[in-house]
Amino acid sequence: MNSQNGSAKSSAKPSATAARTPQQPCLRVIPLGGLHEIGKNTCVFEYGDDLMLVDAGLAFPSDGMHGVNVVLPDTAFLRENQKRIRGMIVTHGHEDHIGGIPYHLRHINIPVIYGPRLAMSMLQGKMEEAGVTDRTTIQTVRPRDVVKVGQHFSVEFIRNTHSISDSFSLAITTPVGVVVFTGDFKFDHTPVDGENFDIQRLAHYGEKGVLCLFSDSTNAELPGFTPPERSVFPNLDRHIGNAEGRVILTTFASSTQRVAMILELAMKHGRKVSLLGRSMLNVIAKARELGYMHCPDDLFVPIKQIRDLPDRETLLLMTGSQGEPLAALSRISRGEHPQVQVKSSDTIIFSASPIPGNTISVVKTIDRLMMLGARVVYGKGEGIHVSGHGSQEDQKLMLALTRPKYFVPVHGEHRMLVAHSRTGQSMGIPADHTLIIDNGDAVELTPDSLRKGEPVKAGIELLDGSRTGIIDARVLKERQQLAEDGVITLLATISHDGLMTAPARVHLRGVVTTADPRKLSIWAEREIGWVLENRWNQLARNTGGKAPEVDWVGVQREVEVGLQRRLRRELQVEPLIVCLVHPAPAGTPAYKGQADSEPDTRPAPRQRRDGGGDASRDVTRTVSRAPVPVAVPAPSARAAAQPAAELEPAGRARRRRSAAG
Ligand SMILES: [Zn+2]
Ligand SMILES: [Zn+2]
Numbered sequence: 001m002n003s004q005n006g007s008a009k010s011s012a013k014p015s016a017t018a019a020r021t022p023q024q025p026c027l028r029v030i031p032l033g034g035l036h037e038i039g040k041n042t043c044v045f046e047y048g049d050d051l052m053l054v055d056a057g058l059a060f061p062s063d064g065m066h067g068v069n070v071v072l073p074d075t076a077f078l079r080e081n082q083k084r085i086r087g088m089i090v091t092h093g094h095e096d097h098i099g100g101i102p103y104h105l106r107h108i109n110i111p112v113i114y115g116p117r118l119a120m121s122m123l124q125g126k127m128e129e130a131g132v133t134d135r136t137t138i139q140t141v142r143p144r145d146v147v148k149v150g151q152h153f154s155v156e157f158i159r160n161t162h163s164i165s166d167s168f169s170l171a172i173t174t175p176v177g178v179v180v181f182t183g184d185f186k187f188d189h190t191p192v193d194g195e196n197f198d199i200q201r202l203a204h205y206g207e208k209g210v211l212c213l214f215s216d217s218t219n220a221e222l223p224g225f226t227p228p229e230r231s232v233f234p235n236l237d238r239h240i241g242n243a244e245g246r247v248i249l250t251t252f253a254s255s256t257q258r259v260a261m262i263l264e265l266a267m268k269h270g271r272k273v274s275l276l277g278r279s280m281l282n283v284i285a286k287a288r289e290l291g292y293m294h295c296p297d298d299l300f301v302p303i304k305q306i307r308d309l310p311d312r313e314t315l316l317l318m319t320g321s322q323g324e325p326l327a328a329l330s331r332i333s334r335g336e337h338p339q340v341q342v343k344s345s346d347t348i349i350f351s352a353s354p355i356p357g358n359t360i361s362v363v364k365t366i367d368r369l370m371m372l373g374a375r376v377v378y379g380k381g382e383g384i385h386v387s388g389h390g391s392q393e394d395q396k397l398m399l400a401l402t403r404p405k406y407f408v409p410v411h412g413e414h415r416m417l418v419a420h421s422r423t424g425q426s427m428g429i430p431a432d433h434t435l436i437i438d439n440g441d442a443v444e445l446t447p448d449s450l451r452k453g454e455p456v457k458a459g460i461e462l463l464d465g466s467r468t469g470i471i472d473a474r475v476l477k478e479r480q481q482l483a484e485d486g487v488i489t490l491l492a493t494i495s496h497d498g499l500m501t502a503p504a505r506v507h508l509r510g511v512v513t514t515a516d517p518r519k520l521s522i523w524a525e526r527e528i529g530w531v532l533e534n535r536w537n538q539l540a541r542n543t544g545g546k547a548p549e550v551d552w553v554g555v556q557r558e559v560e561v562g563l564q565r566r567l568r569r570e571l572q573v574e575p576l577i578v579c580l581v582h583p584a585p586a587g588t589p590a591y592k593g594q595a596d597s598e599p600d601t602r603p604a605p606r607q608r609r610d611g612g613g614d615a616s617r618d619v620t621r622t623v624s625r626a627p628v629p630v631a632v633p634a635p636s637a638r639a640a641a642q643p644a645a646e647l648e649p650a651g652r653a654r655r656r657r658s659a660a661g
Contacts, residue, residue: 030440036054036439040072044077050152050153052149053213068462071463074457086150086153091116093117101126106135118290134351144156144157160185177210184411203401205402212443214410217410219392220391224393229261231386232258233265240349250350252321253351301314320365350362350366350378399427401536407421410437487509488576491581494583498540500591504524517634518594522594528581539551547585
């Protein structure tokens, strides 16, 4: 299955370009993240008994991931194979490449991490915060350093140019040939930090022969070359020069090339700089320490003192370019920052473009700042931002220099991978020498074949605010229910002989419904009654003692599932339902219930499948007073469940399902 039709994802069927015996050893390259998305780049190289990781990034949560701080790739594969992990290579210091490492180190043994000085210094800080500094050894590398990982990998670091300084492409020599892994790059021939792309070295490998190229696809849809970082200088210069009052500027802290220019401009225009936001302070301190930014100490003034200077002589550089709610600029826009209030004479510059998914929070921040009276400079037309990733012509140059036999586009959403593979084809790489893959797919390489092998488990792990607990799909669904439809708690009093002994008590929080509370408790009692009538024998076990052993959790779950279905059907709401059972001693007199006063409008009986039992134990629900005829249960539980589901108003039911799924 090949690349250009884009249907490669569904199948792991081999697409051998040459026959190969099963015994022939191959190199497997398995990206666990970073494909069909921008973020959490994590790639595994496997040969024989050796595993080598390249980068381990994180992604940020999308809408609906309530309370999630960090998204990581599924690490099941790494945990299962951790004895074989020989080391990790880091290409550069962006969060989508190093952000996951401190979390992985808690559970996974990575004996050594090799990476650039700036990235390693940033990583060191993160590891100290996470308390995992003793879990690995960090080794910094310089351009053209070669490191050996395990028996089978030898990695040369080739200086490239990107929005962060000290970034590398990799030439990985393996028993099957040389793989060039570009990392994030663009060809910037006038880098702000003066560190040039080592094109000669790429060409050297191209000359010797590159088996396969794994290349950054972020801007594969954009024609032309990505402009050099320096191209924003005149525009920033003009805006800062024209500003009458303070300049408030936001960009990614990790865009060190941009930050270096901004500091240069502050000096040029006689403005002192205050830094706001922890990452801004951290990254600048590290970049200066390592010589990637040059400016005198007295350029910087703490925020508390900068207010004593005339507005014309100040520049506040801060985080918040993505509208992150807790970042400095977002708090300023809401009037919640303790030290900075917006003035109408302020010029506020967004020198960044929103990552897809952040657009709404960015434009809202801009709106709020404008409403406070500031002049806000933002958007493509202003020429104050360029991407750190190469466009089609950069990507062609990379292909031309490395001249790979096989080509795998990585680091991008699906359409970007497809566009990049087309660029490859336009340069003469046959379609069947290209693979479009998904996270977890295994690229199998031999000297004369490229194919997709057995995939490994891939998915996501979500970390919550405490950054320790993993949020699984169930927790996420519950949070979505809470946020969208609220919660219903239900207290049921049930005796050990399986009788309801008191009225059901129902409480609603955040639930909008037209049903009156009495109706809800009647429904709740019906569900309890049904469970006691039809499921008690499975849930209560006679152990010979006085009272049976009751699976109260099972009872709760059955009641929850039943009430959930009824609410979905009758009211088109799907609140989280929490049923608590208060067990009463055997012999407590039964409570008759209010159910008789209300006709049951349930449309048809159905089988219950969610009770945790196997299908053979499923019981068809029968309600003696049901006004509709009792249907003969269908042989398959799935078929039987159908009529009930169909009664839901289609649009809403479908929306909920997709939201939950
Ligand atoms: Zn990057
Ligand atoms: Zn990246």
